[in-house]
Amino acid sequence: MHRMDRYLTKETPEANPGWYAIYTRHQHEKMVARLLSDKGFEIFLPTQTVARRWKNRTKELSLPLFPCYIFLWGTLKRRLEIVTTPGFHSFVGFGDQPVTISQEEIDAVRHALMSGARVEPCPFLRYGDKVRISSGPLEGIEGILIRKKNSYRLVLSVELLEKSIAVEVDAFSVERVPRRNRAAIPHWMAANTLGPA
DSSP states (O other): OOOOGOOOOOSSSSOOOOOEEEEEEEOOOOHHHHHHHHHTEEEEEEEEEEEEEEEEEEEEEEEETTTEEEEEEEESSOOOOOOOOTTTTEHHHHHHHEEEHHHHHHHHHHHHHOSSSEEEEEOOOOOEEEEESSSTTTOOEEEEEEEEEEEEEEEEETTTTTEEEEEEEEEGGGEEEOOOGGGGGHHHHHHHSSOOO
């Protein structure tokens, strides 16, 4: 059970605006996002369209790309209004401290969604061949390139959540970004990355 007063301590950042991740109760992402938006907060809830089949019909559903997570922009001056929102579970952070997510990570996810390319959740990858898209609607975005059957996907990660999404890309439109520590690549990932450095 999470204690409410742990979000009301003076140590929690107050004045610096940024993106915060909120962990919601199971399948409460849309409700929490709507309630916080109604309170005037800027909310980002990335979703994907998934086709689900029931008996003799197929229905398209809009599902969160990061299940149980939504993103909130701002300061935490009004955090009491946030933590008392039905469906709220906790902030994502270290100990009792909510931690901000980089603007670059949020922008990369937004850019991928707006590109029109197919976006789907995938396992979180910490190491691998980091690449930059050199042309097309995703130009400038950086991520980890992996191979899936006969196609390539760019993995975009939100480090704090240890969550990733993958967007399909043309392998000829990427350029390698130099990596500091190649020895850290796990053997299971090396088999799925794009070729040698």
